[in-house]
Amino acid sequence: MENDVPLSDYSSFKLLNSAQYSMDNRCALEMEYLDYDSYGNPANIADKAGVKTAYIWGYKGLYPVAKVVNARNTFKSVPQYRDERTTKYVNLKYSSLSANVKSYNFYTSKAGDVEIVLAGALGFNWYVSGHLDNKAFNLVQMRSSDNMGKPWTDYQNAYTYSATFYVSAGYHTFSILSTDACKESSANVYDGDIHFSYWTRKSIAPETSGTDDVFYENFETTHLRPASFGYHSNNSCIGPYTVSLVTNPERKYVIDYQVFKNGKWEYMKHDFVNGRDSINEGVYPIDDVRVYPKDASITTYGYYPLIGLRSATNERGVxxxxxxxxxxxxxxxxxxxxxxxxxxxxxxxxxxxxPELTYYNEQIRETFTRNTCDASLGEMGESIDYVVPAKKYSSTLSQEDANQKAYIDLRNNGQQYANEHAECNSNIIVSVYNPMEQDYYLTFDWGVQGSIVTDYYEIPPSRKIADTGDVLKDYEPIKVYVPRRFYRDTRVAPQDDHWAYEEPSIKSTPYAFDINYNIEYYTGHEDTYVIGGYPFAY
Known part of the structure; x- marks a missing residue:
């Protein structure tokens, strides 16, 4: 309350209970704290003019990392569950009865029956004694056609194959204390079975409400495909990244982020529509991904924990x-x-x-594949690692700046290194014609007896381009690169029925076995296969 002169009749604020208070009616609202996060930090605040400001906290709730004026996050997702019966199965070892003596802990989501059933095994008699918590049970299952005599007749007269106990919700223990078993003379050795069923809680679709105006990710704690430097930070993300947000349909939003290209960080910004956006800058790191309303003002912050503010970025990415x-x-x-x-x-x-402190880069490596091989001749580039050793680069600014210099080296020189040092392997370009309306596998077996290797190639249906009656003219082939080696045989089979295999027609040979693609025997680099048969002339 603001007043020019002291007031003798001022009534101070009093909290009457958790939901009620008394306050001098001349007081004016200055600030209202609407929501808090899980750390107890204010997440949404409204000033006396009713303007709402959203806060996002990071570094385990220690520091505010985003402040957005004219925005509020209200989306809530409350987990929902459904009680249903579940059954736990326990194998009973016939060959080692002592190994059956075990205890099993389980959790019941609500009070109800626990049903224990001794199923045993066909051709066997089984006896099991045990406890459910402190309640004893004795069960017998007679599935042998032989007359076993005592003690089995005594077990059968005294016990049944099942027991039911009513238990409260919570944790319980199922214990097997002893077992006995015998089998009929004609039966093979099988394990027995005992199982118990109880109530469990299954997660179902959550109950949701509200919408969100703000999203921010700085990749400092997620460690999702991290790079060893970031945009004024320790980490960034390499690879695809998707943002999903339940936004207010009455507002328009933007998404912005930083991407490290051409040796520097570049600011990117575009509309965020339908509550979802995917960022994919390939091998270039991204950082500081933000979503907010077009008519809002955002500032995001980075910190040196326990030291001070590291950076502040406005809505223009500056x-x-x-x-x-x-x-x-x-x-x-x-x-x-x-x-x-x-x-x-x-x-x-x-x-x-x-003297200024000097920082040195950490070692980084990445695998690059040679891309200067002649694919038209069946050549494919092999892969090789390019390594930037530790301490190759230094910086007086930060560890991240030194790592960033190493990354620039990696991007600038890695591919060239692969082109100069990796080999071009030699392959046969196999054009596979699949006129069938289903997916096939093309397989090649190779290796020595006792150590056979099978290579699989997925062959989808070929696209029909004409109607002449000649498969080779009517369809576009699927091209696969097959390494040069000696193959014992080749087959094709529908992907939904691997056992229905058949031999393809092969242009280079009338046989689908003993195919020698080594350069000494096969100087060409192409071959043609047809699924379903084709009258090649040999």
């Missing part, structure tokens, strides 16, 4: 960043291009200046 010394004192402020715009020194007159 960032100001900060550096600190070993005593956590601010030493420089940098603009979006990492140019120093302010600098601070801390030393006494005539005191020697401490």
């Amino acid at each position: 960032t100001e960043s900060y550096r600190y010394d070993d005593f956590s004192r601010l030493v420089s402020v940098m603009d979006n291009d990492m140019n120093v715009v302010k600098e601070y020194d801390y030393f006494y007159q005539n005191q020697s200046v401490e």
Whole structure:
């Protein structure tokens, strides 16, 4: 409450209970805290004009990493469950009765019956004694056609094959204390079976409400396909990344992010529609993915935990960043291009200046495949690792800056290194014609007896392009690259019925076995196969 003169009749605020309070009616609302996150941090705040501001907290709830004015996250998802019966099966070892003495813990989602059934095995008599918690049970199952005599006649007169116990919700223990078994003379040896059923809770579709206006991911704690540097941070993400958000249909949204290309971070921004967007920059790292309403104002933050603010980025993707010394004192402020715009020194007159700390890159490696081979001749590039060794690059800015320099080396030189050092392997280009309306597998068996290897190639139906009656003219072939080697045989089979295999027609040979594609025997680099048969002339 604001007033020019002191008030003698002011009534201070009093909390009457968890839901009621008393307050001087001349007081005006200044700020209202609408929601909190799981760490107890304010997630949504409204000022006295009713403008809402959403906050997202990071670093295990220690620091606010996003502040969005004119936005609020209200989406909630409450888990829902359904009680249903489940059965746990326990094998009973006939050859080692002592191995059956075990206990099994289980959880019942609600009070109800636990049903225990001794199924035994066909041709066997089984006896089991045990406890469910502290309640004893004795069960017998007679499935042998032989007359076993005692004690089996005594078991059969005293017990049955099942027992039922009523238990409360919670944890329980099923224990087998002893077992006995015998089999009829004509039966093979099989394990027996005992099982018990109880109530369990199955997860079903959650109950949802509300919508969200804001999303932010800085990849500092997710470690999802991480790179060893980020946009003014420790980590970024390499590879596809999808954002899903239940947004307000009455508002329009944008998504923006940073991508590291051509040796620098580039700002990307476009409309976010239908509550979903997929980012795929290939081998280039992405960072600071943000979604927010078009009419909102966003600021995101990075931190050096326990030291201070590391960076602040506005809604235009422009960032100001900060550096600190070993005593956590601010030493420089940098603009979006990492140019120093302010600098601070801390030393006494005539005191020697401490040398700047130097950071060195960590080792990184990536596999590259040679891409200069002649595919028209059946050549395919092999793969090789390109390694940037540790301490090749240094930086006085940060560890991440040194790692970033190593990554630039990797991107600039890795493919060239593979083209210069990896081999081109030689293959046969097999054109496979599949006029059938189903998917097939083309298989090749190779190797020595006792160590046969089978290679599989998926062959979808060929696209029909004409109607001349000649398969080779009427369909487009599927091309597969088959390594040069000696193959014992080749077959084709529908993918939904592997046993219905057949031999394809092969242009180079009338036989589907002893196919020698080694260069000494087969100087060409192409062959043709037809599924369903074709009258090749030999």
